[in-house]
Amino acid sequence: MTETALNKVTFIGLGKMGTPIALNILKAGFDLTVYNRTPGKMDVLADRGANIAASPKESAAGSDFVMTCLMDDQSVLDNTSGEDGLLAGLKPGGVHIGTATVSPSCAAKLDRLHNSHGSHYISAPIFGRPDAAEAGTLLTYVAGNAEVIARCEHLFAAYTQTHIYMGEDVKVVNSIKLAMNFVLVSLIEIFSEVYTFSEKSGMDAEFIEKLIHTVLAHPVLGEYTTRLRTGDFEPAAFALQAGFKDVSLMLQAASEVQAPLLVASTIRDKLVTALACGMENKDWSAIHEVTRMEAGL
């Protein structure tokens, strides 16, 4: 670490992700104080020179940056507010960096709390898993006051490979994190349904795995994301009416081998709505118009 006036860091929350991050911050030469509800988890940091605090308030006293790496909205709020909360200890102008995935409305609330206190809240949810945290190869999207974020650069560098500035709005990066996790778990669900259908149909699982990756890497997906983004569903590459037929056949084939396909059922319902709205000759990606209609757009 280059010499800097801002080198006092507090780290709250020493779980699977927090511990390796805190260790990297220590390694980078910061003056680190840690707090964890279960005290035993602080030992590994103390052994390497970190200070130990008895409460969030105490841990924040005198620090330039307080980082939280906690489970959920409630635990972040509990560690921030109240008699023993970090706000009670944080100096004016201090910076709270939230690394956990919290709800957008929780991020907004933290922002308000710090504004009242004369301190700053920066949303910085991390992307990556424990091995990336250890290796220091995490990605983080950060949002909040640009000037304040500029002061955090050397700290971000200590525990991430890349940080990307996303603007002033502290809510939006949490929405992005949630959306990416939603895409991931939805992919898992689809894989799960396809594997189960395949297993019950007597297909070879390794062959199916290859097929899935073929689809995921197929250039047609780029065409679909563009169609959806631009709302361009005509002319059809694959007509919605034919798509409805195929999804119906899939559900029929799956019921014959007695495999329920929950996502397929959901999509079938949506395709029925699309047909009811006269979209039979549009591209089947026009189900996006139904999604938008159902969101009042």
Place this chain on the structure above:
Amino acid sequence: MTETALNKVTFIGLGKMGTPIALNILKAGFDLTVYNRTPGKMDVLADRGANIAASPKESAAGSDFVMTCLMDDQSVLDNTSGEDGLLAGLKPGGVHIGTATVSPSCAAKLDRLHNSHGSHYISAPIFGRPDAAEAGTLLTYVAGNAEVIARCEHLFAAYTQTHIYMGEDVKVVNSIKLAMNFVLVSLIEIFSEVYTFSEKSGMDAEFIEKLIHTVLAHPVLGEYTTRLRTGDFEPAAFALQAGFKDVSLMLQAASEVQAPLLVASTIRDKLVTALACGMENKDWSAIHEVTRMEAGL
């Protein structure tokens, strides 16, 4: 085309896919007869030297191969059976190549019909869209009697780039086709939900499009398809309990911007089941165990 005794081909169904395929077969030098319910669509083939027939039966008379490229189960069965059906005209030992996506049970029925007749049914659903059909770059998975398929090689070469042999069972390739289309439409649905959430949250659509492609290309997906295939959900890379929290937050954030997320709701229900079955510390991809349980596995 190399000289061969088997060069008489019938083609039934001149739609968006059928017409370019038939043209490529003609171009490859086969002696082609076509039939289409709406006669006007046969003109473009007749102009290039194809024979025209007045019924499926008439079209099949004397042919080595009869290809069907029709809309659905019912239309294939209607063109195959009955007084005017292709079976009534097809010679013993003749081969029926079905290129449409039909249900596995329809493929099995066609197979039985041809067996009784002394002819052969080959399942050969095509992958690709009209532009690939024109360019002759379609992919086809084929299933049925291996010897018979060997006799079709030069014909497959006329309208596809690649054909992959999948074994004797004529049902399975239809299941594969349906499964691949199911993956595609499910991806579209997920994209649609993410875009809609983003739009209502005030995010930039081009940024979201990039994020989606980042996820689709991420190596972690390979890890997930392997976990699901091998049933290996411990140790967790991302604990199911934490996954439940994130999906719940996503649904909460989406309801705050008033966007319904149907797939997320479905997955949330499944995660509740996984928690109820004691999987909170497994990887979140362990929802696959719920899918399998719900399929009686």
Place this chain on the structure above:
Amino acid sequence: MTETALNKVTFIGLGKMGTPIALNILKAGFDLTVYNRTPGKMDVLADRGANIAASPKESAAGSDFVMTCLMDDQSVLDNTSGEDGLLAGLKPGGVHIGTATVSPSCAAKLDRLHNSHGSHYISAPIFGRPDAAEAGTLLTYVAGNAEVIARCEHLFAAYTQTHIYMGEDVKVVNSIKLAMNFVLVSLIEIFSEVYTFSEKSGMDAEFIEKLIHTVLAHPVLGEYTTRLRTGDFEPAAFALQAGFKDVSLMLQAASEVQAPLLVASTIRDKLVTALACGMENKDWSAIHEVTRMEAGL
């Protein structure tokens, strides 16, 4: 039975429902011929004086009325058409009475087949279970040519307590039967979700059973069916916004006891759409406007 020229009846399908119905017809003095795929099941009828036939065709020969009581669309069509089908044996002017729940489109197809043959198809799905069939207390809705139905009165009287004429359209009574069964199974699903939530919450099941019946008998349900029928959602008795809150709380409470509530999730999504469409101050039964919108109305 009063003396009548029309007393020759054929009965096809001697299952759990068919056998007691056929016995009642026999008891009423009709000249009965039966056919069943599994011949052994005809013995009990033969013992009481029924004639036995070797095929649907043979069974229908000379009969005034042919009744079918079969499993599904396919079995009714198989017993009707083809070389050995009942149509091949039925005299012009003969009447086919279909008692099973078939699809509306199957009913329409049977109607067309009989029209071509110069005979008549009457849709007469039965309501009631084996004990009601034995007791002759079934209910049937009937549809088809009114004059033909008038000729069947004495036959309906032999196996039902009530028959209600529903007009000429043979499809509609099948839709009604399906709709009533749908209401029934949906109620079962709701009961199932409530019981499961209650069981996991440690409530007394008998108390819950009483509550369910209290709701089912509550006059407010009449108010809701009227609101939906007339589209009258203002002023709100219970505002949609508050309903959304309660359904969300229910899902949260259920996830805390780890019970997935699939119908509640579906309704929550629909309420989000209603909110997105600006219905927050309408009565919560205004979700009907979403249902209608999703059906293109």
Place this chain on the structure above:
Amino acid sequence: MTETALNKVTFIGLGKMGTPIALNILKAGFDLTVYNRTPGKMDVLADRGANIAASPKESAAGSDFVMTCLMDDQSVLDNTSGEDGLLAGLKPGGVHIGTATVSPSCAAKLDRLHNSHGSHYISAPIFGRPDAAEAGTLLTYVAGNAEVIARCEHLFAAYTQTHIYMGEDVKVVNSIKLAMNFVLVSLIEIFSEVYTFSEKSGMDAEFIEKLIHTVLAHPVLGEYTTRLRTGDFEPAAFALQAGFKDVSLMLQAASEVQAPLLVASTIRDKLVTALACGMENKDWSAIHEVTRMEAGL
């Protein structure tokens, strides 16, 4: 009101329900103080002799009972805790009666807060709508310390027709309230789906309304609730295999008239699971076994 030492009542939350309840309490002779965030809504009570307070804390000072009739968890907690909350004003031994539908976990939290304070929390969610509140014919289920509840009897009598004691656990009555509202909204959803299917099928809505009420009043529902409660699914009155067929036909019929039936799709998936688990010959109400399995039971 009979003479009693405990006649000082505070009422917080003067909405559509709260105002008529507070008026009835005043009418019954209690010494009433009210607080509402929007002060104007207190005028009608003040005109009739109620005292007005400037905060929850002030309103609770000196009162025997503090009633809250607020929108949701957050508003109840906000009015209870904090510097200006009712707890800050409530005397030891005072009683807080919560009449709103809050989450079971919120009720538990309120109970803990009062225990720490030396006061009491009573869960008393109300059943009924504004007209019943005016008429004083509300129903309330109450839970909490029995002795404390005995002291509230004359107060319950002032604004309800019936109050039913449900034991010590303050959570359970909130679960009951949520469950009853869930049954109601689920019935509305089913009615909505049936009406929409009927409308698109060209049926008469008044006829359908009668059918719905016929089903709701049918004795078979009692048989089903008993089967579910006792887990008695054999012998089948209506076999699950046949039920699956009918739900599939319903979905097919509905897709032909282009009406999506979301609940039917959900049930179809569950029936597939039941078939996969070998329940084809059980009564179709055996889907309850799937619901229980999905809840880890």
